[in-house]
Structures are given as structure tokens and as C-alpha cells.
Amino acid sequence: MKNVLNIAIFGLSLNSLDQIKTQILLSLPKNMNVNWVNLAEQEIDLLLVNDAFFNAPGIQKLLSLQSVAYLRLVKKVENAGRIVGDQLFYPLPNAEYLRDWLFKKVIPQSELMSFEIPSMEMTHTQLTPLTVLNPEMTTEQVFNEIFIPRNGYIQLFDAQGFLALVDTRTERVWVNPNKTIQFNETLNQTYATAQIVQDTIKDKEVYDLRVWLWKVVNSSPSMDLPKVDLNQNFKLDIWPQFEKDLQRRDFLKIAACFSQGAHIADVKQALNLSNEKVLNFVACAVLLQLGRFIDQNEVKYHIDTKQVETGQMNKLRGFIGKLRRKLGL
Structure with a gap:
């Protein structure tokens, strides 16, 4: 009997990642364990990936090589918690739809009787505060992450998809050549795997990070800049x-x-x-x-x-x- 699931989540901010992990744990049978794995894992039972990165070569290669149950994570408050096709809309006010989907798509039906099923009443009670305690990253928080060398490679993205790959150690950047980039309030970041880095930098032009950022920030009228006063x-x-x-x-x-x-x-x-x-x-x-x-x-x-x-x-x-x-x- 399989009582351990290998679950990979890719492309979320740390706050959203922690929230969704908690909701998954509350949705699963009490005596089922979870291994949180990365994309390099040889056997993945469930993949949750930010929709902005779903078409990335590394993600598509993984799905072609493994028979993986997956959901594309889409941030849309008005549909929060619902699952439509292969899309899970977050943040999750409760885990009702996710729980039903997991029991249909991930947990083998032949093994359901072996597990202790969590009550939805308890799930609702424990999940409610999480939607309040985990806000999305602000623009300043995203930029703080960009300038921490120990972060290595991180990806910048917004509601429309991938923007750029940043090497925080050498302050270099590889830019999505298919987009005219302007930052807005949906700007976010996530860490990049070795495979994503390899696929992104191959035969691509590289730019100085601060030179590129100055140009983009100054051409982004919808961006939230730090508050500055004339008296400072x-x-x-x-x-x-x-x-x-x-x-x-x-x-x-x-x-x-x-x-x-x-x-x-x-x-x-x-x-x-x-x-x-x-x-x-x-x-x-x-x-x-x-x-x-x-x-x-x-x-x-x-x-x-x-x-x-x-x-x-x-x-x-x-x-x-x-x-x-x-x-x-």
C-alpha cells in the first residue's frame, strides 16, 4: 500500500507556497505522508506549477517523461479555491474542491478504505486564518530578493508569465525575448532549478542586472515605487x-x-x-x-x-x- 506521496510545487512565492502546502496536508488522509520534492525527483505523484511557467521546456519535458497528476496554479480571487479543468485558482478560502480532486486523481481508489478520511468541518476551521496571514510579496520585497547573492538564480514573473532569469551572485540577467517588459503590481519571484537555468541561458544574450532594471523601472508607469518625500x-x-x-x-x-x-x-x-x-x-x-x-x-x-x-x-x-x-x- 502506498502511503507516501511525492509532491512538487513550482513557481510560487514563499508565502503562497507555505499556504498551499498546509492546505494539501489538511486535505489528505491523516495517515498519509508527504515528501516535498523538486523537479529532479525521478517519481513525482503530484505536480503543482504556477501557470506562468507551465509551458517552460523543463516543465513540459517532465510531463512527457512521467505520468504525473498536475494542476496549473492561477491567482484569481473571484474563482479562489475552484478547479476548472487542469487549473486550480488560489488563494484557497477552503480546501473543499482540492480535497475532492486529490481523492479522484491522486489517491488510488482501491486504497481509500485503508485511510482515515479528514472531516471537512475541521479543514474549514483550520484553513480560514491562512488566507489572512500570507499576503503576496510587495515590489520592494521582490527587489530585496534580487539583491541577496545567496539566492543564486531566481525567476521574475508577473500575471502574464515569465519575464527574466536573474543570477543574484554575479548580477546578470537573461530576459524573455518574446515580451516588451514593463513591471506592474503583479511582479513576483521564485527560485529557479538547475534545469530551468540551463534551458533559459542557452544561446541567450545576457545583460547587466542594474542597467537593465534601471531601464525597465523607468519605463514602467504602473509600478509601485518606494515613497519618497522632498524633505528627505x-x-x-x-x-x-x-x-x-x-x-x-x-x-x-x-x-x-x-x-x-x-x-x-x-x-x-x-x-x-x-x-x-x-x-x-x-x-x-x-x-x-x-x-x-x-x-x-x-x-x-x-x-x-x-x-x-x-x-x-x-x-x-x-x-x-x-x-x-x-x-x-
Whole structure:
């Protein structure tokens, strides 16, 4: 009698992963055990995969080689908990539909009498709090994961599918060539298996991570950026590499000011730029971990409000002039 199931779940954030694991355990017979395995396992009884990655070569290869029961995980609150065809919609308010599906598709019918079946009343009671305690990752949480070297390879995806593969150790990125990428509120990340990495990077162009992120973040109007206030002070520690476009000159001026450590409102006034442009620059730099907020005593850039075009501005122009000559602009 088989009383252990090998279950693989792929492509979810850690919060969603923990929630679904708990709901599966509550849905199965009490005396049935589960081994949580990865995609390299030779014998998988059940595969749950984020719908964004279902057509990935590694997933399709696994399904062609093994006779695996599977569900595609689709985040859709209005259908939460239901199973339609091969799609399981999450988050799960309860495990009723999942439990029925597992007993029909995964647990052999000939062995059902050997198991102690969990009551649905208990399942409902224990599952209810989980939908509250496990929110999706915020944009800032996703970017924090991107810049932790020990994470190795991670995948970026949104509601429409795979976006890019990131090597957090070397800060390189391989981008989905079939999409024009803009980030939005559905941006998320998950860890990548060795097979997924191999399939993704083979014969693909690689980019510098921070250069690519700066470009994409600045072209993503629907993205949630960190909150920044004009009264804060900011220091730029790493200069972004700017695209050769109409914004580049303004970006260079802003970067020159903040490289010294500056009061944000002073930079806006000195350069005569809009609040939106300066605040957006700082927000992008914070998100990409290119700088940090500082105390007033760390501010080195100052302006004379009566002589904005002299003093510090002359020094700034001189600095920018040297920078432009060095860059051949």
C-alpha cells in the first residue's frame, strides 16, 4: 500500500507556497505522508506549477517523461479555491474542491478504505486564518530578493508569465525575448532549478542586472515605487548607467548632486526640475539599492537660495562638464 506521496510545487512565492502546502496536508488522509520534492525527483505523484511557467521546456519535458497528476496554479480571487479543468485558482478560502480532486486523481481508489478520511468541518476551521496571514510579496520585497547573492538564480514573473532569469551572485540577467517588459503590481519571484537555468541561458544574450532594471523601472508607469518625500536627504553610492535619450542629461545632473549627499528639495530647486522627476529618480535608486537616505549632518551638497546660479551650481556645471568630456558626450 502506498502511503507516501511525492509532491512538487513550482513557481510560487514563499508565502503562497507555505499556504498551499498546509492546505494539501489538511486535505489528505491523516495517515498519509508527504515528501516535498523538486523537479529532479525521478517519481513525482503530484505536480503543482504556477501557470506562468507551465509551458517552460523543463516543465513540459517532465510531463512527457512521467505520468504525473498536475494542476496549473492561477491567482484569481473571484474563482479562489475552484478547479476548472487542469487549473486550480488560489488563494484557497477552503480546501473543499482540492480535497475532492486529490481523492479522484491522486489517491488510488482501491486504497481509500485503508485511510482515515479528514472531516471537512475541521479543514474549514483550520484553513480560514491562512488566507489572512500570507499576503503576496510587495515590489520592494521582490527587489530585496534580487539583491541577496545567496539566492543564486531566481525567476521574475508577473500575471502574464515569465519575464527574466536573474543570477543574484554575479548580477546578470537573461530576459524573455518574446515580451516588451514593463513591471506592474503583479511582479513576483521564485527560485529557479538547475534545469530551468540551463534551458533559459542557452544561446541567450545576457545583460547587466542594474542597467537593465534601471531601464525597465523607468519605463514602467504602473509600478509601485518606494515613497519618497522632498524633505528627505539622499546619497547616491552607485551611479546608474543611463540610456542615451532625452532624459540622460537631467539624470546626470541629478546623480552629480546626490553623489555628494543632498537634501532632495535642494536638488529640485537647484536644477529647476519637476518634483516628479527628482522624486522618481530617488525612488528608483532606492529600489535598485544604488543609494540610501542619510541624516542632515551627512549632506555635503548645499545651495545658496539667493545665488542659485553661482557657487555650488558653478561647481556642479564644472563637474558635469568634466564628466561629459570623459564620456565623450
